[in-house]
Amino acid sequence: MTRNDNLRAFATRNALGLAMTVFVILFAAAEPAFLKPENLIGILRSQALVAIMATGMTFVIMTGGVDLSVGPVLALSGVVNFYVMDAGWGLPLSMSAAIATGLLIGAANGTLIAALNLPPIIVTLAALSIVRGSALLLGGPDLHSIRGQPVFTFLGSGQLFGLPFSVVIAAVVAALMIFVQKLTPLGLLVAAIGENERAAWLSGLRVRRVKVLLYGLCSAGAALAGLIQTSQVHTAAATYGEFGTELDVIAAVVLGGTSLSGGTGSVARTMLGVLFLGILNNGMSIMNMPINLQLIAKGIIIAGALAAAQRSAD
Amino acid sequence: MAGNALPLLQALGVSKSFGAVQALKPCDFRLHTGEVRALIGSNGAGKSTLIKILTGALTPSSGEVRLEDVPLPPGRPDQIIRRGVACIYQHSNLAPALSVMDNIYLGRQPTRRFGLLDRKRQRRQVVALLQTYGISLDPDAIVGTLPTVKQKEVEIAKALALDAKVLLMDEPTGWLAATEVRKLHDTIRLLKAKGVGIVYISHMLDEIFAVCDTMTIMRDGQIIAETAVANTNRVEVIEKMVGETLARESQAAANHDRRAAAAGEVRLSVRSLGRRGVFHDITLDLHAGEILCLTGLIGSKRTELVHALFGSGPRHSGTVLLDGKAVRFRGPSDATAAGIGLVPEDRHRDGLMLGMPIRDNLVLSILKRFVRLGRLDRAAITRTAQASLSALNVQPPDLDRLVRQLSGGNQQKVLVGKWLNLGPKVIILDEPTVGVDVGAKAEIYGILRRERDRGAAILVVSSDLEEVMTLADRIGIMVAGRLAALRPATEMTMKDVVSAIGAEPGMPAGMA
Numbered sequence: 001m002t003r004n005d006n007l008r009a010f011a012t013r014n015a016l017g018l019a020m021t022v023f024v025i026l027f028a029a030a031e032p033a034f035l036k037p038e039n040l041i042g043i044l045r046s047q048a049l050v051a052i053m054a055t056g057m058t059f060v061i062m063t064g065g066v067d068l069s070v071g072p073v074l075a076l077s078g079v080v081n082f083y084v085m086d087a088g089w090g091l092p093l094s095m096s097a098a099i100a101t102g103l104l105i106g107a108a109n110g111t112l113i114a115a116l117n118l119p120p121i122i123v124t125l126a127a128l129s130i131v132r133g134s135a136l137l138l139g140g141p142d143l144h145s146i147r148g149q150p151v152f153t154f155l156g157s158g159q160l161f162g163l164p165f166s167v168v169i170a171a172v173v174a175a176l177m178i179f180v181q182k183l184t185p186l187g188l189l190v191a192a193i194g195e196n197e198r199a200a201w202l203s204g205l206r207v208r209r210v211k212v213l214l215y216g217l218c219s220a221g222a223a224l225a226g227l228i229q230t231s232q233v234h235t236a237a238a239t240y241g242e243f244g245t246e247l248d249v250i251a252a253v254v255l256g257g258t259s260l261s262g263g264t265g266s267v268a269r270t271m272l273g274v275l276f277l278g279i280l281n282n283g284m285s286i287m288n289m290p291i292n293l294q295l296i297a298k299g300i301i302i303a304g305a306l307a308a309a310q311r312s313a314d
Numbered sequence: 315m316a317g318n319a320l321p322l323l324q325a326l327g328v329s330k331s332f333g334a335v336q337a338l339k340p341c342d343f344r345l346h347t348g349e350v351r352a353l354i355g356s357n358g359a360g361k362s363t364l365i366k367i368l369t370g371a372l373t374p375s376s377g378e379v380r381l382e383d384v385p386l387p388p389g390r391p392d393q394i395i396r397r398g399v400a401c402i403y404q405h406s407n408l409a410p411a412l413s414v415m416d417n418i419y420l421g422r423q424p425t426r427r428f429g430l431l432d433r434k435r436q437r438r439q440v441v442a443l444l445q446t447y448g449i450s451l452d453p454d455a456i457v458g459t460l461p462t463v464k465q466k467e468v469e470i471a472k473a474l475a476l477d478a479k480v481l482l483m484d485e486p487t488g489w490l491a492a493t494e495v496r497k498l499h500d501t502i503r504l505l506k507a508k509g510v511g512i513v514y515i516s517h518m519l520d521e522i523f524a525v526c527d528t529m530t531i532m533r534d535g536q537i538i539a540e541t542a543v544a545n546t547n548r549v550e551v552i553e554k555m556v557g558e559t560l561a562r563e564s565q566a567a568a569n570h571d572r573r574a575a576a577a578g579e580v581r582l583s584v585r586s587l588g589r590r591g592v593f594h595d596i597t598l599d600l601h602a603g604e605i606l607c608l609t610g611l612i613g614s615k616r617t618e619l620v621h622a623l624f625g626s627g628p629r630h631s632g633t634v635l636l637d638g639k640a641v642r643f644r645g646p647s648d649a650t651a652a653g654i655g656l657v658p659e660d661r662h663r664d665g666l667m668l669g670m671p672i673r674d675n676l677v678l679s680i681l682k683r684f685v686r687l688g689r690l691d692r693a694a695i696t697r698t699a700q701a702s703l704s705a706l707n708v709q710p711p712d713l714d715r716l717v718r719q720l721s722g723g724n725q726q727k728v729l730v731g732k733w734l735n736l737g738p739k740v741i742i743l744d745e746p747t748v749g750v751d752v753g754a755k756a757e758i759y760g761i762l763r764r765e766r767d768r769g770a771a772i773l774v775v776s777s778d779l780e781e782v783m784t785l786a787d788r789i790g791i792m793v794a795g796r797l798a799a800l801r802p803a804t805e806m807t808m809k810d811v812v813s814a815i816g817a818e819p820g821m822p823a824g825m826a
Contacts, residue, residue: 183689185681192678195667202626202664203679203732204650263669 015308016255016269017303020276027283032161034286040220041163047278048170054252055177056218058270061253062194063211064262065113070249071241073130076228077125078114080138082146082236087233091151102223103216105131110215114208128246132238139238146234152189156214166228173221177267191216194262213260251302252277276305320383322347323368323399325479328377332364333427338363339536340376345480345511350502352522352543355532355555364532365482367400368513370394374783381479391700395573400473401482406465407470410458414451415440418472419630425445434823443475448504463494467501474510481505482513489660499525517612519548519816530545531555549818551809552779578602580638581771582654582740587632592618593795600740605762607803609779609785610815613790616775617659620742622764623773624656625649636739650679655733657726659744665718665729673713674701677726680735702731707757723754728762741765745773783808791815 027034053070060067077098084094105127112123146152158165181187189210192200201207222241230236255273258265280301284294321344338360345351356644367373368379373389380386387393408417415618418440418445440453449467457468466486479486486611487495502512502525514526522529523543531539531554539554563646582600587593587667593615600606600695608616623634625643646656658664667675676699684691684698691817695792703711705796706727708720717725726746733741743762747755762785776782782789782810786803799814 003330184688185685187688188674188678188681191670192667192674195669196663199666200659200678201662202646203623203676204647206647275562 003150016272016276016305019305019308020272022280023157023276023279023283026287027273027279031283031286034283038186039282039286041167041280043275043282044167044170045164045244047165047274048164049229050175050248050252050277051170051274052115052225053218053221053249054102054256054274055174055248055267058177058253058256058258058265058267059181059190059214060218061213061258062190062262062265064194064197064260065211065215066124066250066260067106067109067215067218067298068121068124068246069105069109069131070218070225071125071243071245072128072135073105073219073222074226074229074241074245075238076105076106076131076135076138077102077223078230078236078240079135079238081227081230082144083138084090085146085149086144091149095152098227099219099220099223102219102221102226105221106216106219107212110212110221111283113215114211139236141238143235146230152231154231154236156228156233165230169224169228173193173224174267174271181267186210186213191263191265194210194259194265196260248277255302255305277302319346321345322349323379323381324736325364325368325379326377328367328374328379330367332376335361337535338367339534341537343368343530343537345477345513347509347511348506349528350506350512350514350526352526352529353513353532354517354519354529354551356521359532359555360531363535365401365484365513365515368394368399368480368482371401376537377796379504381590395476396589398475398477398479399482400478400480401484402466402469402473402486403484406469408465408468409459410456413453414455414460414471415453416458416466418443418475420472423517439475440471443471444546445472447471447474447508449501461494465499466498466589470501470505474505478510480511481515482515484515485517486514487516487518490633495521518665519551519611523548542634549809549813550810552816553731565637578771581636581774582623583635583638584633585633587616587622587634588620588630589622589628590630593622593792595796598790598797598800600771600773602739602769602771603766604787605766605774605785606788606790607774607782608790608792609776609782610792610798611813615795616792617744617793618655620744620775623649624654624742626656650736653736653739655679655736655741657729657741657743657746659748661703661729663724666725668718669702669716671702671714671716672708672720672728675717676702676731676735681734698735699725702735705734706731706761723750723757726750726758732760732763734761738770740773742775744774745777746774747776747778747781755781779808782799 009188024034033039053074057067079103081094081098084097085091089097109120109123110126112118113120154165155169156166160168181190189200189205192203192205193207199209226241229240243293252273253265253270254260255276256266256270257273258270277298280298281294284297290298323343323345325341325343326341328338330338331337335681341364343364353361355363362371367374367388370386370389370391370393378385378388378510381397381399383398386397388400409420415436417589419436437453444451444453447472450469451464451471455464457465460468470481475600487498495623499521505512514522526543528540528542529551530537531541533555559677578601580599581602584596584598584600587596598606608619610616618627622629624646625648626646635641636654641648641652643652643654651657662668662714667678673695677695680698681690684695699713703713706732708724708727717728720728730743730746746762750758752805757771760772762772766787774781776785783803787801789801789803789806789811790797791799791811793815801810
């Protein structure tokens with residue numbers, strides 16, 4: 001009886017890990033190539049961008065908010081970097097400008113949300129449109145190819161310790177954010193704001209400032225992802241980070257057990273959610289499933305995993 | 315009232331226990347046809363327990379409720395409402411986007427064949443109902459666009475559509491302006507003329523004297539007085555609500571714990587502070603080493619005043635000086651940085667992180683102190699939290715326990731402890747012992763006296779006169795947004811306080 005209960009408690013607590021194991025076994029059985037090291041590393045590389053964006057998004061969602069504008073910010077960052085680089089200002093400056101662009105957009109989102117008390121979903125939806133428009137205004141419809149920038153190319157295509165450099169960056173960002181969450185005051189502030197924003201404010205916490213910072217961080221993460229993507233494909237374009245980017249990021253965060261109503265959440269578990277999505281995408285592709293079926297299956301599996309996560313939270 | 319006739323509604327020997335706690339001692343309650351009976355008592359007196367038994371939301375531990383001498387099924391709200399006992403709650407239960415007509419028949423619209431709505435019949439019935447009771451409402455108006463008082467009337471009409479014989483009204487005027495209150499009272503008088511029995515639950519004595527025939531006063535889980543409104547007055551009612559003898563005893567017990575008033579230097583000096591339409595011309599000095607209790611009726615704007623002091627509510631005129639320097643806090647973080655803490659009235663909504671452990675709650679306002687090179691010093695946090703845990707005697711003494719899992723008294727100790735960790739110069743507490751058991755109450759008083767003796771200036775807002783008489787070094791009384799009196803507690807008897815509280819708004823407080 002108790003053993004059964006313990007088993008059930010374990011299963012609900014680790015529903016995501018168990019589901020991941022099941023899919024790995026399933027995919028490996030159907031297609032042994034799935035387990036080849038090159039494929040596993042491929043999964044990591046495919047998810048590096050989502051991982052970077054999902055760390056900042058975890059904090060935003062923990063405060064009961066959301067950021068829908070990550071896709072266009074990713075695109076704009078790449079375009080900004082291209083133009084600054086193209087003007088001959090050098091890599092450090094162009095990359096800083098791209099990240100700063102993200103930071104500013106996020107801070108603007110955060111300011112509107114925190115100071116004017118506007119709903120995050122509306123503010124960032126507006127930002128999604130405005131930033132996409134700005135990126136198109138700046139970059140036009142063309143692909144801007146990047147050549148003769150070996151250092152910049154290394155960002156997305158280089159190797160370090162046998163791993164793609166983008167994966168190393170994602171791992172460093174994730175480690176940094178896990179550190180922030182677990183060992184700095186910011187981690188506790190984020191949890192407190194998500195748990196009870198009014199009580200946090202009445203406790204003397206600088207709620208607005210924290211929110212501005214969090215949306216800034218989230219957008220800066222999207223900007224970094226934009227740099228990496230531009231580097232991977234050697235081109236910048238205003239159309240990158242197409243519709244659906246933000247949904248993948250949000251799905252990863254929520255799969256990791258972060259509550260959409262705020263409060264509980266963990267960057268480490270978000271990374272598990274990112275991995276889960278990566279395995280799903282890769283496994284279905286490797287089994288040659290057509291993309292239309294892939295999308296349908298992915299939606300069903302995400303909904304199912306969320307239902308399981310919800311039950312374990314109750 | 316026709317005292318000999320068979321009562322419309324009667325509760326006979328009803329009581330309610332939750333585990334070892336008796337929330338309601340066995341009591342009888344009667345309501346006659348066409349009677350408007352006030353039900354009053356301070357928070358925790360047992361009013362809501364009694365009401366919940368009448369509506370069926372709670373099953374009584376003993377006794378029974380009869381409507382027209384037929385027993386009502388205990389604990390079956392659905393059946394009780396159909397038999398004709400309806401309750402109108404403080405917060406609206408209406409669908410704001412629907413019309414008056416649809417709200418009145420929500421969920422049980424008359425239908426034709428195939429389940430289609432019979433709009434014509436529905437309209438006929440609504441018009442007839444409104445006419446019968448003389449309520450003027452447009453059946454097609456969208457409820458959300460109506461003024462609050464009209465929405466109350468829709469709720470009343472909804473109850474009447476179910477043939478309500480008894481209407482329980484819980485703080486019905488809480489959200490209404492004065493003119494709207496009069497309109498609602500007119501409606502109540504119409505219902506009364508039609509023979510509906512009404513229980514009017516309110517803290518507003520003015521309203522009770524305006525509209526009620528009789529009153530039932532509750533205290534400490536029992537009915538302590540029943541009287542015709544015509545035979546009593548405000549002072550007498552307040553005395554009965556708080557229990558004069560009890561208060562006198564606790565005052566005597568507290569006297570040797572009292573400090574000579576105004577012992578230390580002035581910490582917080584409030585000069586002609588005002589907020590438009592809410593409070594006016596508040597002038598008081600809060601000294602180091604004293605406990606100043608602000609009391610008054612609910613709605614006398616004490617909470618709004620303390621939030622203005624803490625930077626969490628607006629102020630429009632006057633000045634506030636902290637240690638002689640003018641301060642204007644833009645938010646609670648400014649007040650906290652200056653050494654002021656506020657324990658808010660609603661600890662669940664405004665005070666605590668219920669889903670977080672005791673440890674985090676205790677240090678939330680002083681996190682900066684634990685930062686070493688950008689990192690939180692977890693060990694130091696645990697040491698600090700552990701120390702306050704023992705000083706406050708929180709049960710169970712487990713830092714990892716979620717605050718949600720604690721009893722009300724222990725939750726309140728954690729909330730108080732959070733501010734004590736600030737080492738505050740000024741600590742403001744709004745109704746610090748509401749929903750707190752007697753033992754924890756005494757402990758909280760002890761904690762506050764220790765802080766006072768350490769030199770903190772303590773401002774307590776309390777509607778509990780027993781608490782005021784026990785705890786205060788000085789007593790301030792607010793009437794309708796003005797400070798009507800401010801005196802050393804030793805110079806005030808319970809009677810003085812009661813008559814000052816009950817003074818008519820705008821009249822001299824009768825203290826001089």
